[in-house]
Every structure is written in C-alpha cells, then in structure tokens.
Amino acid sequence: xxxxxxxxxxxxxxxxxxxxxxxxxxxxxxxxxxxxxxxxxxxxxxxxxxxxxxxxxxxxxxxxxxxxxxxxxxxxxxxxxxxxxxxxxxxxxxxxxxxxxxxxxxxxxxxxxxxxxxxxxxxxxxxxxxxxxxxxxxxxxxxxxxxxxxxxxxxxxxxxxxxxxxxxxxxxxxxxxxxxxxxxxxxxxxxxxxxxxxxxxxxxxxxxxxxxxxxxxxxxxxxxxxxxxxxxxxxxxxxxxxxxxxxxxxxxxxxxxxxxxxxxxxxxxxxxxxxxxxxxxxxxxxxxxxxxxxxxxxxxxxxxxxxxxxxxxxxxxxxxxxxxxxx
Amino acid sequence: xxxxxxxxxxxxxxxxxxxxxxxxxxxxxxxxxxxxxxxxxxxxxxxxxxxxxxxxxxxxxxxxxxxxxxxxxxxxxxxxxxxxxxxxxxxxxxxxxxxxxxxxxxxxxxxxxxxxxxxxxxxxxxxxxxxxxxxxxxxxxxxxxxxxxxxxxxxxxxxxxxxxxxxxxxxxxxxxxxxxxxxxxxxxxxxxxxxxxxxxxxxxxxxxxxxxxxxxxxxxxxxxxxxxxxxxxxxxxxxxxxxxxxxxxxxxxxxxxxxxxxxxxxxxxxxxxxxxxxxxxxxxxxxxxxxxxxxxxxxxxxxxxxxxxxxxxxxxxxxxxxxxxxxxxxxxxxxxxxxxxxx
Numbered sequence: 001x002x003x004x005x006x007x008x009x010x011x012x013x014x015x016x017x018x019x020x021x022x023x024x025x026x027x028x029x030x031x032x033x034x035x036x037x038x039x040x041x042x043x044x045x046x047x048x049x050x051x052x053x054x055x056x057x058x059x060x061x062x063x064x065x066x067x068x069x070x071x072x073x074x075x076x077x078x079x080x081x082x083x084x085x086x087x088x089x090x091x092x093x094x095x096x097x098x099x100x101x102x103x104x105x106x107x108x109x110x111x112x113x114x115x116x117x118x119x120x121x122x123x124x125x126x127x128x129x130x131x132x133x134x135x136x137x138x139x140x141x142x143x144x145x146x147x148x149x150x151x152x153x154x155x156x157x158x159x160x161x162x163x164x165x166x167x168x169x170x171x172x173x174x175x176x177x178x179x180x181x182x183x184x185x186x187x188x189x190x191x192x193x194x195x196x197x198x199x200x201x202x203x204x205x206x207x208x209x210x211x212x213x214x215x216x217x218x219x220x221x222x223x224x225x226x227x228x229x230x231x232x233x234x235x236x237x238x239x240x241x242x243x244x245x246x247x248x249x250x251x252x253x254x255x256x257x258x259x260x261x262x263x264x265x266x267x268x269x270x271x272x273x274x275x276x277x278x279x280x281x282x283x284x285x286x287x288x289x290x291x292x293x294x295x296x297x298x299x300x301x302x303x304x305x306x307x308x309x310x311x312x313x314x315x316x317x318x319x320x321x322x323x324x325x326x327x
Numbered sequence: 328x329x330x331x332x333x334x335x336x337x338x339x340x341x342x343x344x345x346x347x348x349x350x351x352x353x354x355x356x357x358x359x360x361x362x363x364x365x366x367x368x369x370x371x372x373x374x375x376x377x378x379x380x381x382x383x384x385x386x387x388x389x390x391x392x393x394x395x396x397x398x399x400x401x402x403x404x405x406x407x408x409x410x411x412x413x414x415x416x417x418x419x420x421x422x423x424x425x426x427x428x429x430x431x432x433x434x435x436x437x438x439x440x441x442x443x444x445x446x447x448x449x450x451x452x453x454x455x456x457x458x459x460x461x462x463x464x465x466x467x468x469x470x471x472x473x474x475x476x477x478x479x480x481x482x483x484x485x486x487x488x489x490x491x492x493x494x495x496x497x498x499x500x501x502x503x504x505x506x507x508x509x510x511x512x513x514x515x516x517x518x519x520x521x522x523x524x525x526x527x528x529x530x531x532x533x534x535x536x537x538x539x540x541x542x543x544x545x546x547x548x549x550x551x552x553x554x555x556x557x558x559x560x561x562x563x564x565x566x567x568x569x570x571x572x573x574x575x576x577x578x579x580x581x582x583x584x585x586x587x588x589x590x591x592x593x594x595x596x597x598x599x600x601x602x603x604x605x606x607x608x609x610x611x612x613x614x615x616x617x618x619x620x621x622x623x624x625x626x627x628x629x630x631x632x633x634x635x636x637x638x639x640x641x642x643x644x645x646x647x648x649x650x651x652x653x654x655x656x657x658x659x660x661x662x663x664x665x666x667x668x669x670x
Contacts, residue, residue: 025477051477057507062466062500069470069484072455073404075477077470089496093466096458105448105456106439107661141662165664 002186007177009151009184010116011040013158014078016188018048021076024162027054028063028080028116037082038118038177064090064115068098068167071113076162084117084171085131085299098167099142114161118174119147120212120262122311126302132211132263132294137169138239138272144193145240147171149214151182153237156191164193171239173212180215194238196246202232205324206250208273209260210236213312217260220318229325239269244276251277255286258324262312265293287327292320340621341555345562347396349623355392355417355554356618359611361636362388362413365422366585368640369429369444373589377648378429382445386584387517388413389610390551391487394515394579397561398485404471406455406464406486409445410517410583414487419452422640426647433653440653461492465501465514472510472574483511483568485561490578491522493535502576506542511568513561514576517551519583524596539576551579552610555617582608 004012018024025048026041032055035042044053056063060081067079081087087094094115101111121130137143146161146168148154154172161168199214200221207217214235221231234250236242251257257277259270274289292312294300300310342352362384369381384391387410395417398405407414412425420436427435429444437448438456448456455471457464468486475482492498493516505512516535520527539546545567549560557579564575582605586593593602618624 054473054508057500057503059496059500059503061497062469062504065463065466065497065501066470066473066504069455069467069472070474070477071470072467073471073474075474092460093463093497096460097463097467100458101456102664103661104438104442104446104458105450106435106441108436108448108450109456110664144663 001183003181004151004184005178006151006154006172006180007038007040009155010158010172011042012184013155013162014041015044015047017159017162018044018052023074024076024078025052025054026078026080027056027067029056029058029082031055031080036080038174040080060086060090061093064093065097067113067115068093068101068111071111072101072109076112078114078116078162081115081117083129084119084133085128087115087117087133088136090115091136094137094143094167094169095140099140102166103142110165111167112165113167114158114170115167116170116172119171120173120175121300121307122175122212124302124304124307125300127299130300132261134171134239134263135268138269142167143240144168144238145171146193146238147173147211148237149173149176149180149211149235151180151184153191153197153235155184156189157193157237159188160190160193163190168193171211175212176215191237194241194243196243197235197237198233198250199235200231200233202230202254204230204254205256205258205321206232206234206254207258207260207317207321208234208236208247208250210239210269211262213260213262213317216312216314216317217321219314220321223318224321224325227322229322231321236269236273242272242276244280247273247276248280252281252284255284256324256327257285258290258292258320260292260312260317262294264296265291266296268293287324290320290324292317345555345559347558351396352618353623355396356614356624357632357636358392358413358417359388359614360632361422361639362392362416363611364633364636365416365425365640366412368644370585370589372429372644378444379431380443380589381429382409382588383585384410384412386582386605386609387519387551389554389614390517390557390579390581392417393554393557394485394561397558397565398483399565400453402480402482404453404455404468404482404484406457406468406471406484407447408457408461408464408488408492408517411447411487415447415452415454418454420447420449420454422643423646426643427650430647430650431652432647432650433657434650439657462488462495462498464488465498466504468512468514469501469505469510472505472512473508476510481569483513483565485513485515487515487517489522490516490518490527490535491525491530493538494530502538502542502574505574506544509571509573512574513564513568514574515561516576516578517581518578519581521583521587521597523587523591534578536576536578544574544576546576546578548578548580551581552608552613554610554614581610584609
C-alpha cells in the first residue's frame with residue numbers, strides 16, 4: 001500500500017501492464033518526451049523506449065484508427081486523447097470501427113484497444129477543456145465505458161481495461177487527478193468491469209453517480225449524517241455495461257433515488273439509470289427519481305462565476321440530498 | 328534481352344524480367360477472368376431478385392489481381408475496399424465464400440451474413456474487416472504496419488480505396504502518420520474516375536499521387552490497365568517497405584466500367600460514348616493478348632477457362648442459394664467476447 005494521487009494510480013496501472021506484457025503500448029500527443037500534458041506517462045519513454053511510448057502527430061482520428069489497427073493485429077494499445085473534448089474527430093473510428101469489429105466480422109477479428117480521455121471541468125478550461133462526453137459514446141453496444149472516482153478503482157479498472165478483449169473507453173477525471181489521494185496497493189489487482197460499488201451504506205436516500213461528483217456526494221453524506229439523514233451511495237464505476245442488479249438493489253434499499261453526474265442532464269447516463277429503476281422497481285419508490293446534473297448548455301464557460309454555476313459542488317448535492325430526504 | 332553465342336537476339340518476356348513465371352502470369356489472368364465473370368453474375372443475380380445488392384469492380388480487376396501477386400500472402404495484411412473482388416480472390420477467397428456473402432448466409436466467412444457484400448474479411452487470409460464509411464481502413468493499415476515494425480516482422484500492409492475517398496481525413500491522417508514513423512504501408516488508390524456520380528475533376532483539383540509529396544514518401548502513378556506495370560510498382564513499394572524505407576502511395580489509373588452499384592443509373596451523369604470508349608482500354612483483353620503474343624495462351628485455352636470459371640461460379644451460386652440463413656436470434660451474438668460474460 002502507498003498513499004498516492006488518482007493520476008499516480010493511472011500511471012502505475014499502465015506501467016505495471018507494460019512491464020508484464022510487451023504487446024501493451026501507449027500512443028498519443030505529447031505522451032513521450034514530455035510524459036503527457038498531465039504527466040500520466042511521465043518516465044515511460046525512458047523505461048520503455050520510443051517504440052512503445054509513441055509521440056503521435058496531432059490527429060485524433062489517426063491516434064484512434066492506428067491503435068485500432070494495431071489492436072486487430074494482436075497488440076494491446078492504449079490510445080491517449082489529450083482532452084476528451086478533442087476526441088470527437090475520432091468518434092467515427094471509435095463508434096463505427098472499434099465498437100463493430102467483432103460483431104461485423106462474426107467474431108473473427110477483435111479490437112482490444114483502450115482509449116483514455118480526461119473528462120470534466122472545474123479547472124478554468126472553458127468550453128473545450130472541460131467537457132464530459134460520456135453520453136456521446138454511451139448506448140453504443142460493443143464499447144465498454146469506465147469512469148472511476150477513486151484512485152484504487154482507477155488503477156484496478158485501467159488494468160482490467162488493458163486486459164479486456166474488447167474496446168474500452170477509460171474516462172479519467174482531470175479534476176480528480178490531484179484531488180483524490182488515498183491508499184492504493186502496489187501489487188497486481190484488477191477491479192472487474194461492469195460492477196458498481198457501494199461507497200457508503202445508508203437507509204434514507206440512495207445517491208447513484210460516477211466520477212468527480214461522488215467526491216462531493218461523500219462529503220455531503222458525512223455532513224447530512226450529523227443532521228440525521230443516512231445516505232446510501234453507489235458508484236457506477238462502469239457506465240457500459242451498467243450494473244443493473246446493483247442499481248436496482250441500491251434503489252430498493254431506500255426507495256428514494258438521486259442520480260448525480262457532471263455531463264448534462266438530457267440524454268445523460270442518469271436517464272438510463274432512471275429508466276432501469278422505473279422498469280424494475282417503480283412501485284418500491286417513495287419519491288420521484290431526482291437528477292442533479294450539468295445544465296443543458298453546450299459546454300462549460302471559463303469565467304469563474306459561470307464555471308462555478310455549471311459545476312456541481314458539495315453544497316449543491318447536499319441541498320438536493322436533503323430535499324430528497326425530506327420528500 | 329540476351330545475346331546468344333550465334334549472335335542472334337533472344338528476347339525474354341517482360342514478365343520474366345519482373346520475376347514472374349509463365350505459370351504465374353497465366354494464374355493472374357485466370358483470377359482476372361474469374362473476378363470479371365463473378366461480377367457479371369452478381370449483377371444478373373441482383374436483377375433477377377436473387378440477391379439484394381452488388382457493387383461492381385468491373386474494369387478494375389487487372390490492377391487488383393496484379394497488386395495481389397506482388398504481395399506476400401503469408402506475411403502481409405490486406406485492407407481492401409468494396410470493389411476489390413479481383414484482389415480478394417487472388418489472395419485466396421473463393422467464389423463460394425463470396426457468394427455466401429452476396430446471399431447473406433450464415434456460412435459467409437466475411438461477416439456471417441451481417442454485412443453488405445463487398446465488405447471483405449477473413450483473418451485466415453489476412454484480409455482485415457472493413458466498414459462502409461470510406462477510407463477508415465487507412466489508419467488501420469498504418470496500425471498493422473506499426474505493430475509489424477514493433478514486433479520486428481517483415482510484413483507489409485496494403486490498403487486500397489477510391490480517388491473520391493482520398494479526400495477523407497482518415498486518408499490524410501493515416502498517410503501522415505505512416506510517413507512520420509516510416510511504416511511499411513502501401514496505399515493504392517484505384518482511381519476509377521468516378522465517386523458515384525462525381526467525376527474526378529470535381530473531387531481533386533490536383534493529382535492524388537502528388538499528395539504523397541506532402542507526407543514525405545514517394546507517389547507513383549501507374550496505368551491500372553497494365554497488369555505488369557502495376558505488379559512492378561507494387562513489388563517495388565513492398566521492397567521499399569521491407570527495407571524500412573517507409574510507405575508508398577500508388578495511384579492506379581482505371582475506369583469504372585459498371586454503374587456505381589446495382590442502385591445506380593450511371594447514364595444520368597455520363598454518356599454511353601464515354602463508357603464505350605473506356606471499354607476499349609479494358610486491361611483484361613489486353614492481358615489476354617499479351618499472353619497470346621508470348622505464345623502462352625490460345626483461344627481454345629481461353630474458352631476452356633471461361634467454361635471452367637462459369638461452372639465454378641454456378642456451383643458457388645447453387646451452394647450459397649441452398650445454404651441456411653443465420654438464425655434470427657444470432658443477431659444478438661458477438662457484441663463482446665464470450666469470456667467477458669463470465670466475468
């Protein structure tokens with residue numbers, strides 16, 4: 001065990017997998033000599049050489065497309081998108097190619113690629129360094145989508161993603177990089193893809209979410225506990241495939257559900273989580289399902305008061321949680 | 328040419344100079360005829376309502392077959408586009424397998440009846456699965472080349488597409504990537520003068536081949552109706568790639584003699600006279616004439632060959648027609664690896 005930041009856990013996961021398997025390699029903009037704009041690949045080029053830590057030309061569709069080709073060959077590429085906002089030129093490669101390769105070849109070819117992309121705002125990144133594009137890829141069968149909140153999960157899920165035989169999008173939260181710091185095992189472990197995780201047991205309300213907002217939820221839950229409100233918190237961890245059983249179980253636990261994410265509300269992951277609950281346990285609910293999400297605006301503005309307005313916070317989730325508890 | 332002791336000139340044939348045996352050139356011709364006859368039958372089958380759709384490669388077989396013969400079927404990776412019947416047959420796909428695809432039957436090795444015909448795929452034959460959005464396979468070819476270089480294998484990836492498709496970002500991004508990393512890729516544009524209805528001058532104002540200059544590797548334009556020239560340039564490109572000298576862009580000039588697809592009426596945008604004029608340049612009879620001029624082929628042998636491939640295609644149709652469809656519920660299979668379910 002060692003105390004480390006979320007970003008260190010991501011780096012360690014890749015390092016361990018690259019040491020273990022020489023078909024694993026990383027490619028992207030500035031991942032080599034610079035070690036990544038956020039330092040996720042710091043020290044890699046010295047350890048693994050420039051053929052396994054590839055500084056690519058600035059062209060996202062090629063980063064994804066070349067990685068997909070290498071994956072079909074039998075390699076285990078990790079393609080890094082510098083910001084998820086810049087990932088959209090690669091969307092056709094990810095949705096029309098990677099996601100459909102096994103299916104369209106009737107299980108003859110496969111595409112074990114990992115696409116890593118930082119999501120989320122709160123860093124004064126403005127419209128194009130703050131986005132949460134989960135819903136663009138969500139609902140594309142053939143893809144797996146991961147969005148860890150904790151450093152422990154970041155390491156274990158990234159290792160699972162690299163070993164997975166199918167394409168996985170790994171949405172790491174850039175605000176979590178330095179904010180989340182915790183004990184992470186230094187030995188080899190994986191966190192299974194497709195399994196949600198109960199972060200906190202409670203009896204009054206259920207909060208379901210993923211990525212950074214859970215940090216606010218956990219703080220708010222602690223404070224609400226002092227007010228006598230007991231919160232049950234479920235971290236989805238994997239957005240696709242969703243852990244239906246865990247969602248239903250968490251909803252049944254309290255009968256009051258709040259879904260939280262930074263991606264905007266309309267068409268977001270929360271809409272599907274809400275639909276699952278409606279399909280499976282509507283009559284066990286004691287309150288309408290509530291969602292607290294980013295506003296339905298194109299993206300996050302840079303001006304501090306506007307960014308603050310867009311972002312979720314401990315106070316915002318606490319208010320929503322209290323409102324639900326009192327319903 | 329060799330000068331023998333008696334002082335008379337004894338010429339060797341062009342194909343021998345290129346390292347092709349008499350048997351190999353006859354084999355090349357056989358695949359050209361097979362692809363042509365297969366294509367013609369698919370057009371008829373669609374008109375008869377037996378199959379839903381066909382995209383023809385008529386007029387392009389010469390270059391396709393010649394390119395395939397210049398590559399290594401045991402080592403290289405192939406990323407063809409939807410008109411490449413001549414190519415995929417030359418690297419081992421049979422008329423029966425292709426007919427199973429045309430009829431969308433379960434046994435189709437390309438996709439198990441999932442994809443439109445012309446979406447070639449076979450891991451066994453090193454043919455990489457492709458999609459319909461054009462030129463998305465170009466970065467994949469670069470990825471195969473990157474992997475081969477990382478694994479220190481002397482394999483080359485070969486990717487084809489049309490001149491219209493060469494405007495896609497994926498062509499440019501893939502070419503640039505391959506140029507910067509000096510990867511063993513051969514990009515071959517089958518410039519058939521039309522992207523559905525749009526003639527080449529409305530697709531590119533310069534030449535496709537000149538784009539190679541911007542990516543820092545050689546571009547070679549070749550007469551796609553000249554089988555031996557195509558063979559020569561693809562072979563040279565492969566040798567360059569294996570030597571570690573990086574990619575080559577080949578622009579093979581040809582003409583799409585058929586409409587774009589069975590859903591297209593090409594006379595809405597080009598004239599009968601233009602099409603007829605281009606039938607005269609067809610590489611297939613030219614290659615037959617070459618073989619006859621070399622004394623390797625006769626009309627009798629030609630008739631026997633046509634009869635043989637016609638029979639082969641007939642048997643393929645009978646087999647594919649009778650073959651079972653996929654089970655409806657098999658629609659749900661192969662979204663993810665089977666083992667993933669057990670996690």
